[in-house]
Amino acid sequence: MLTDRQLFLLQLLVNDYVVSAEPVGSRSIAKRDDVHFSPATIRNELADLEEMGFLEKTHLSSGRVPSEKGYRFYVDHLLSPVLLSEDEVGNIRHAYRKKFSEKEELIRVTAQVLSEFTNYTAIMLGPELMDMRLKHIQMVKLNQTQGVLIIVTDTGHVENKMVTFPKSIRAEDIEKIINILNDKLENVPLYQLQARLNKEISNVMRLHIRDYNRVMNMLQESLTMDDPEQIFCSGKNNILAQPEFQDVKKIISLLNVLEGKEIVHEIMSMPATGLHIRIGRENKLNGIEDCSLITTTYSMGGEHLGTVAVIGPKRMAYPRVVTLIDTVSKILTENLTK
Amino acid sequence: MLTDRQLFLLQLLVNDYVVSAEPVGSRSIAKRDDVHFSPATIRNELADLEEMGFLEKTHLSSGRVPSEKGYRFYVDHLLSPVLLSEDEVGNIRHAYRKKFSEKEELIRVTAQVLSEFTNYTAIMLGPELMDMRLKHIQMVKLNQTQGVLIIVTDTGHVENKMVTFPKSIRAEDIEKIINILNDKLENVPLYQLQARLNKEISNVMRLHIRDYNRVMNMLQESLTMDDPEQIFCSGKNNILAQPEFQDVKKIISLLNVLEGKEIVHEIMSMPATGLHIRIGRENKLNGIEDCSLITTTYSMGGEHLGTVAVIGPKRMAYPRVVTLIDTVSKILTENLTK
DNA sequence: AATTAGCACTCGGATAGATCGAGTGCTAAC
DNA sequence: GTTAGCACTCGATCTATCCGAGTGCTAATT
Known part of the structure; x- marks a missing residue:
C-alpha cells in the first residue's frame, strides 16, 4: 500500500542516510536531479511514511531517519544488489x-x-569441531613422560593435546594403543570418542596393555574436546x-x-x-x-x-x-x- | 641530589597521580596525615622538582604531573614492590x-x-617457531589427492599443512618419504628444513621414489615456515x-x-x-x-x-x-x- | 634560614543566554 | 494534487560570566 512515489522516496532517503549519517530533510531530497516535485510535496509524503512507521525524526523539527521497520522494508523490497567494479x-x-x-x-x-x-x-x-570425524590419531613422544597426541579429522583439521604418560609405559605399548585407537575409532565423530573409548575399547585395551587403568585415565582426559x-x-x-x-x-x-x-x-x-x-x-x-x-x-x-x-x-x-x-x-x- | 623530603614528595605525588589521574596540587598533598608541612612549603619543593625536570604542569596554574624523567626516577629509585594479598x-x-x-x-x-x-x-x-627443532613428521591422507602434513617440534608444538599430492603417488611411497624425512631431519631446526631437504635428502629420495620431481616440489612447499x-x-x-x-x-x-x-x-x-x-x-x-x-x-x-x-x-x-x-x-x- | 600565612593572579570547566540555520507542519493559493 | 509562504521548533555554536583549584611571590613568623 505504498505508492510508487513513496517507495521511491523511501529508497532515496535510506540511500542518502546511509552515506551521510545525517537526518535527511525534504530540501536535500528535492535538490536531486531525478526528483521533480517540491520540498512541500516531499514533506507531505515523508509525513505519511512516518505515520506508517517507516521513518522517524530525531526531534520535532529534524529531518527523517529510517526506522527499523523502514530498514526492514528497504531490505526486503527495495534492495537492488550492487555490482562490484x-x-x-x-x-x-x-x-x-x-x-x-x-x-x-x-x-x-x-x-x-x-x-x-x-x-x-x-x-x-x-x-x-564436534561434528568432525576422526581420521587418524597419532602419538609423538617428546621425552620420558611427555608426548603430544595428535588428532586429524576428516576435514583435515588437526587437534593436538599434551599428554603425560605413566613412567611404566613402554614404547611398544604406546604403539599398540595408537593402533587400537586408529583401528576402532576411524570415522567416529569427535563427540563420541570418549563414549566409544569406554564401551568398545576398554576391553581390547585390558587384554593388551599393562597398567591399564592409568592409560585409560590418560586417554580419557586427552579425548575431552573443549573448544567448541x-x-x-x-x-x-x-x-x-x-x-x-x-x-x-x-x-x-x-x-x-x-x-x-x-x-x-x-x-x-x-x-x-x-x-x-x-x-x-x-x-x-x-x-x-x-x-x-x-x-x-x-x-x-x-x-x-x-x-x-x-x-x-x-x-x-x-x-x-x-x-x-x-x-x-x-x-x-x-x-x-x- | 634530591633531599629526602623531595624524594618523599615525588613518591607521594606519583602515587597520588597514578590513582587519581588528576594533576596533584600542594593542598591535597598537605592534607595527608603523614605530611607535616604547609602547602606553601610543598609548593616551593614542587617548584624545585619541576625545575629539575621531574614534574610538569598542564597549564600555568595547574597542579603537577610527573614528567617522563619523573617516572623514570620513580621507577628506578622509589619503586617499592607491593605484596599481593x-x-x-x-x-x-x-x-x-x-x-x-x-x-x-x-x-x-x-x-x-x-x-x-x-x-x-x-x-x-x-x-x-624457527628456533624449534623437528621431533617428528607425519602425513595423514585424507583422500585421493589431499593430505595433512604434521610437524611436531621438540617443544611439543604442532604445525600442520594441507598438501595436495600427485595422483601417481602410492601409499607406500608416502610412507617411504615420511620415513626418510624422520630419519634424516630429526632435531634439525625448522629454519633449516628446506635447505636440508635440498642437500641431503634429494639424493636418497631420487633413488627410492617415483615421480621424484613432483614430490620434491610438494615437500618444498610444505616445509616453508611462515608465521614467525x-x-x-x-x-x-x-x-x-x-x-x-x-x-x-x-x-x-x-x-x-x-x-x-x-x-x-x-x-x-x-x-x-x-x-x-x-x-x-x-x-x-x-x-x-x-x-x-x-x-x-x-x-x-x-x-x-x-x-x-x-x-x-x-x-x-x-x-x-x-x-x-x-x-x-x-x-x-x-x-x-x- | 626555613617555614608559613596572605594575596593577587591564572586558567579550565561549568553555566546561561543569544543567535543561527536546517528542518517541520499548516494554510492558502495555484 | 501541488506548491509557496510563514510561523515555529530545536540542536548546535558562540559568547560572557563565574567559580574553584591551583600557582608564585612577598612579608611575617618561628
Missing part, C-alpha cells in the same frame, strides 16, 4: 593469490578481505570510525560484545542456509541494538562447513555488503572445494 | 587449576590472568577505560597499534633477560608515546621460551604491575617446566 573483483581475487597450506589460514584471510572491503567487522565461524567453535574475527576497529559510535561508552560496550562468546551464539542462531539480515533489535543479543548482522554460509565439497557474518551499524551499506558477503563466501567455498 | 594469589592460582592439554592454552590463559589482574593489556610472545611469531593478546579493551584515552581518535590509533605487528617488534627489542620498563617516548614505536611497556620472560626447563608484556598508560600502577608480571611469569615457567 572489475577493479574490486580483481583486488579480492588478488588477496587469494597465494597458496594456503592451512584451512584456518584461508578462513582467516577471508575474514580480513571481508572486513577490509566492507569497512565493517567480519566474523567467521569455522566448522564445529573456531572463531575468526577481523576489523573490530572498523566500526569505531562510524559516526554513530563516537561515544566512548558505546565503543567499550560494543567492543566487549565483539570479544565475547555471545556474539557467536547470536550468529549461530541465524538460519543455517542462504543469506540473512537482522536489523537492530531483531538481534536478540544486548549490546548490538544499533547494529545489523548479515550472515551466509560456506561449505566444502557440498558439505556445510561454517558461517560468514558481517556486523556493522544499522545504517549499513546493505547492497554493497550483501554483494560482498555473497561473493566472498562463494570464493571461499570454491577454494575449499578445489 | 592472599586472596589475590589464591585467585591467580585458581585460574591455573585446570589441566592444560596444549601449551598454547596455558600461555593464552596467562595473558588473560595478567590483563585481568592488572587491568591493562597483556601481550605474550610464544617461542619463535605466536602472539597472545588479552585485555585490549582495558586501556579504553583509562581516563587518558577518552578521546576516540586516540582510542582508534592505539587499538590499531595493538592489532599491528610493530608492537611485537617493539617488545622483541626489549632486553631478553630480566624485567624491563619502557616509559612513554622511551618506546621507539609511534602510537604508544603515552604508554608504558613492562616486559619479562618465561622459560621451560631452563630454556628461554618467550616474553610476557604488559602495556598500559604511562600513569601506570608500576609497583603492582611489576609484582604481578613477575609472579605470573614465574607461575607460567613453573607450569611449563613441570
Whole structure:
C-alpha cells in the first residue's frame, strides 16, 4: 500500500542516510536531479511514511531517519544488489593469490578481505569441531613422560593435546594403543570418542596393555574436546570510525560484545542456509541494538562447513555488503572445494 | 641530589597521580596525615622538582604531573614492590587449576590472568617457531589427492599443512618419504628444513621414489615456515577505560597499534633477560608515546621460551604491575617446566 | 634560614543566554 | 494534487560570566 512515489522516496532517503549519517530533510531530497516535485510535496509524503512507521525524526523539527521497520522494508523490497567494479573483483581475487597450506589460514584471510572491503567487522565461524570425524590419531613422544597426541579429522583439521604418560609405559605399548585407537575409532565423530573409548575399547585395551587403568585415565582426559567453535574475527576497529559510535561508552560496550562468546551464539542462531539480515533489535543479543548482522554460509565439497557474518551499524551499506558477503563466501567455498 | 623530603614528595605525588589521574596540587598533598608541612612549603619543593625536570604542569596554574624523567626516577629509585594479598594469589592460582592439554592454552590463559589482574593489556610472545627443532613428521591422507602434513617440534608444538599430492603417488611411497624425512631431519631446526631437504635428502629420495620431481616440489612447499611469531593478546579493551584515552581518535590509533605487528617488534627489542620498563617516548614505536611497556620472560626447563608484556598508560600502577608480571611469569615457567 | 600565612593572579570547566540555520507542519493559493 | 509562504521548533555554536583549584611571590613568623 505504498505508492510508487513513496517507495521511491523511501529508497532515496535510506540511500542518502546511509552515506551521510545525517537526518535527511525534504530540501536535500528535492535538490536531486531525478526528483521533480517540491520540498512541500516531499514533506507531505515523508509525513505519511512516518505515520506508517517507516521513518522517524530525531526531534520535532529534524529531518527523517529510517526506522527499523523502514530498514526492514528497504531490505526486503527495495534492495537492488550492487555490482562490484572489475577493479574490486580483481583486488579480492588478488588477496587469494597465494597458496594456503592451512584451512584456518584461508578462513582467516577471508575474514580480513571481508572486513577490509566492507569497512565493517567480519566474523567467521569455522566448522564445529564436534561434528568432525576422526581420521587418524597419532602419538609423538617428546621425552620420558611427555608426548603430544595428535588428532586429524576428516576435514583435515588437526587437534593436538599434551599428554603425560605413566613412567611404566613402554614404547611398544604406546604403539599398540595408537593402533587400537586408529583401528576402532576411524570415522567416529569427535563427540563420541570418549563414549566409544569406554564401551568398545576398554576391553581390547585390558587384554593388551599393562597398567591399564592409568592409560585409560590418560586417554580419557586427552579425548575431552573443549573448544567448541573456531572463531575468526577481523576489523573490530572498523566500526569505531562510524559516526554513530563516537561515544566512548558505546565503543567499550560494543567492543566487549565483539570479544565475547555471545556474539557467536547470536550468529549461530541465524538460519543455517542462504543469506540473512537482522536489523537492530531483531538481534536478540544486548549490546548490538544499533547494529545489523548479515550472515551466509560456506561449505566444502557440498558439505556445510561454517558461517560468514558481517556486523556493522544499522545504517549499513546493505547492497554493497550483501554483494560482498555473497561473493566472498562463494570464493571461499570454491577454494575449499578445489 | 634530591633531599629526602623531595624524594618523599615525588613518591607521594606519583602515587597520588597514578590513582587519581588528576594533576596533584600542594593542598591535597598537605592534607595527608603523614605530611607535616604547609602547602606553601610543598609548593616551593614542587617548584624545585619541576625545575629539575621531574614534574610538569598542564597549564600555568595547574597542579603537577610527573614528567617522563619523573617516572623514570620513580621507577628506578622509589619503586617499592607491593605484596599481593592472599586472596589475590589464591585467585591467580585458581585460574591455573585446570589441566592444560596444549601449551598454547596455558600461555593464552596467562595473558588473560595478567590483563585481568592488572587491568591493562597483556601481550605474550610464544617461542619463535624457527628456533624449534623437528621431533617428528607425519602425513595423514585424507583422500585421493589431499593430505595433512604434521610437524611436531621438540617443544611439543604442532604445525600442520594441507598438501595436495600427485595422483601417481602410492601409499607406500608416502610412507617411504615420511620415513626418510624422520630419519634424516630429526632435531634439525625448522629454519633449516628446506635447505636440508635440498642437500641431503634429494639424493636418497631420487633413488627410492617415483615421480621424484613432483614430490620434491610438494615437500618444498610444505616445509616453508611462515608465521614467525605466536602472539597472545588479552585485555585490549582495558586501556579504553583509562581516563587518558577518552578521546576516540586516540582510542582508534592505539587499538590499531595493538592489532599491528610493530608492537611485537617493539617488545622483541626489549632486553631478553630480566624485567624491563619502557616509559612513554622511551618506546621507539609511534602510537604508544603515552604508554608504558613492562616486559619479562618465561622459560621451560631452563630454556628461554618467550616474553610476557604488559602495556598500559604511562600513569601506570608500576609497583603492582611489576609484582604481578613477575609472579605470573614465574607461575607460567613453573607450569611449563613441570 | 626555613617555614608559613596572605594575596593577587591564572586558567579550565561549568553555566546561561543569544543567535543561527536546517528542518517541520499548516494554510492558502495555484 | 501541488506548491509557496510563514510561523515555529530545536540542536548546535558562540559568547560572557563565574567559580574553584591551583600557582608564585612577598612579608611575617618561628
